[in-house]
Amino acid sequence: MSNKVNSGDACALPSQKKEIALSQKFSTGELSIEPNRYHYVWAKFCPWATPGAIMIDYTGLNQVISKFSIYPLRHAGIADDWFFGKNDDDEDSLLHTxxxxxxxxxxxxxxxxxxxxxxxxxxxxxxxxxDSSLDIMTELAGNWKKYFATDVPDVYPDSLKIDIDQMNTQIITDITSVPGKISEVDSQAEYEMLFNQYFDRLDKLDARLADQRFLMGDHITLPDFWLVVSLIRFDLVFYFKNKLNKKRLDEYPNLWRYARECYQIPAFRQNTDFNVIKQFFFQTSDNPVTSFDRVIPVGPDLDRWEE
Known part of the structure; x- marks a missing residue:
């Protein structure tokens, strides 16, 4: 079995055409807005699925929408499915699959x-x-507001929807999707194009955060969930594995301040598992480790996130 994996291996990438698109929506009436009817299955390592998990907890939707994270490694000999536990017969307690x-x-x-x-x-x-990351988040943020916690600012206010959608697109195109794309390049030119695209966007976002607390102002909105998730994985994985090594995160003073501040918020912290992230991106499956490329690195020093 091949152990090759990229950043989009587990996730629904908007940029890739899928064989089957599952995209029923609340806004069109295809889905009913009904508490305790929906279950969000995600992965603690995935930069596409984690933003939604954080948003559900941050807004208080976790009181009406349940969540479950898949087992982070491919089972030995099975490269095309995800299990709900370490053993083949472990069930999701709500789905019973x-x-x-x-x-x-x-x-x-x-x-x-x-x-x-x-x-x-x-x-x-x-x-x-x-199974579209962006669809799920915008649909929940736009149509489930009556179930948000009363003390949480609107993460998708009507007055900022156009700007938020534009910022989401920029982050997803230039940051979230680049590690997966860059791992599949077959030329120096294509690698350098994606490399520059990634760091050009980081430069712009660092400058944007020089005089404001969050991406859209003084409170968290949808783009913050997307960006912070990718920043957490930058030093941990992408700097090394995807050769995105122009700078480290702490060389961007505003992004580094911003990422650590968001990490201190419970919804971000409780949906961040540094060990699982490294385990998936380096080890990939629960086959015995027999080559250096699947050894999980000990560093970097994660205590710095607490400073």
């Missing part, structure tokens, strides 16, 4: 593609209803 493909097949019986996270699942049917 053992692997994510079972829930895709409850929606599309002939589903044969690689299941990805995040996956929003209807607990009444057990089927996946939406």
């Amino acid at each position: 053992t692997r994510l493909s079972e829930n895709y097949k409850k929606t599309v019986p002939n589903f044969s593609a690689r299941p990805t996270v995040p996956a929003l699942i209807d607990l009444k049917t057990g089927g996946v209803v939406n």
Whole structure:
């Protein structure tokens, strides 16, 4: 079995055409807004699925939408599915399924593609209803506001929707998607183009944060969930594994301040697992480690996130 993996291996990438698109929405009436009906399946390592997990907790939607994270390693000999536990028969306690493909097949019986996270699942049917990271977040943020905690600012205010959508697109295009794309290049020119795209955007975001606390002003909005998740994985993985090594995160004073400040917020901290992130990106599967490329690095010093 090949152990090759990239940053988008587990996730639903908007930039990639999928064999089957599951995109039912609340805004169109395809899905009903009903508390305790939906289940968000994600992965603690995934830069695409983690923003939604953080948003659900930050807004208080975790009181009406349940969450479950998949086992972070591919099971030995199975490179095209995700399990809910270390053992083949471990179940998600709400779904009563053992692997994510079972829930895709409850929606599309002939589903044969690689299941990805995040996956929003209807607990009444057990089927996946939406597997687009961005769709799920904007749909929840735009249509479930009456279930937000009363002390939380609106993360997707109507007055900023156009600007927020534009910022989301910039971050996803220039930051979130680049590590996955860069790991598949086959030329120096393509690598350098993506490299420059990534660091040009970091430069602009660092300058933007020089005189404001968060990306859109004085409180957290949707783009902050996307950016912080990628910044956490930058020094930890992408700097080394994806050769994105022009600067380290702490060489961007405003981004470094911002990322650490967000990390102190419970919703960000409790959905960040540094060990699982390294485990997935370097070890990949639970096959025995027999080569240096699958050894999990000890560093960097994670205590710096507490400073």
